[in-house]
Amino acid sequence: QVQLVESGGGVVQPGRSLRLSCATFGFTFSSYSMHWVRQAPGKGLEWVALISYGENNTYYADSVKGRFTISRDNSKNTLYLQMNSLTADDTAVYYCARGSCRSSNCPPDVWGQGTTVTVSS
Amino acid sequence: QSALTQPASVSGSPGQSITISCAGTSSDVGGYNYVSWYQQHPGKAPKLIIYDVSNWPSGVSNRFSGSKSGNTASLTISGLQVEDEAEYFCSSYTSSRTWVFGGGTKLTVL
Numbered sequence: 001q002v003q004l005v006e007s008g009g010g011v012v013q014p015g016r017s018l019r020l021s022c023a024t025f026g027f028t029f030s031s032y033s034m035h036w037v038r039q040a041p042g043k044g045l046e047w048v049a050l051i052s053y054g055e056n057n058t059y060y061a062d063s064v065k066g067r068f069t070i071s072r073d074n075s076k077n078t079l080y081l082q083m084n085s086l087t088a089d090d091t092a093v094y095y096c097a098r099g100s101c102r103s104s105n106c107p108p109d110v111w112g113q114g115t116t117v118t119v120s121s
Numbered sequence: 122q123s124a125l126t127q128p129a130s131v132s133g134s135p136g137q138s139i140t141i142s143c144a145g146t147s148s149d150v151g152g153y154n155y156v157s158w159y160q161q162h163p164g165k166a167p168k169l170i171i172y173d174v175s176n177w178p179s180g181v182s183n184r185f186s187g188s189k190s191g192n193t194a195s196l197t198i199s200g201l202q203v204e205d206e207a208e209y210f211c212s213s214y215t216s217s218r219t220w221v222f223g224g225g226t227k228l229t230v231l
Binding site for chain 2: 035037044045046047050059060061062063095100104105107108109110111112113114
């Protein structure tokens with residue numbers, strides 16, 4: 001059974017950093033691209049970042065480019081999101097999601113349950 | 122990376138059909154056949170219901186169907202059921218090799 005489990009969320013002060021993790025189970029992690037998607041309270045979905053299966057290619061939304069870094073450890077079947085210089089606008093539930101195939105044009109198909117990040121002083 | 126445009130809300134009665142539109146540009150919806158649709162119930166993670174404009178993931182009802190014309194994609198739900206009441210989001214691949222979502226459409230089944 002394919003499963004994604006996010007962790008690392010919490011309350012953080014503006015300007016600080018946080019790293020999210022997404023442990024995956026039930027599929028060959030190294031064969032799939034992976035996404036991060038977020039949802040601010042009461043708002044819609046916002047795509048954040050993608051990493052291709054081979055770790056070499058990463059893509060970001062303009063709103064997080066230069067502040068967030070997506071990475072993966074295929075030996076641990078785990079996806080990460082390093083978030084720096086956080087602002088209140090980054091407050092959201094963060095979902096990790098599997099891409100339906102290897103490359104950047106593969107949509108999220110299986111989603112985790114999300115981890116909540118609150119940026120507040 | 123402007124969000125795709127969806128109506129804020131639609132409604133229908135059980136058994137009826139409804140259609141939700143998703144308007145983009147030639148740099149996203151119109152340029153690629155990589156449009157997906159997601160269903161999200163309150164407090165739950167999104168669920169993929171259509172990918173690549175009109176394909177169903179395994180286990181998804183064929184009451185859901187997708188199409189595209191020019192820069193606008195559409196999701197049609199036929200034979201509405203009470204459990205279809207949820208929020209629906211479209212998504213598209215873009216020329217920047219990124220993804221963009223629509224603002225979401227709340228479906229009410231009256």
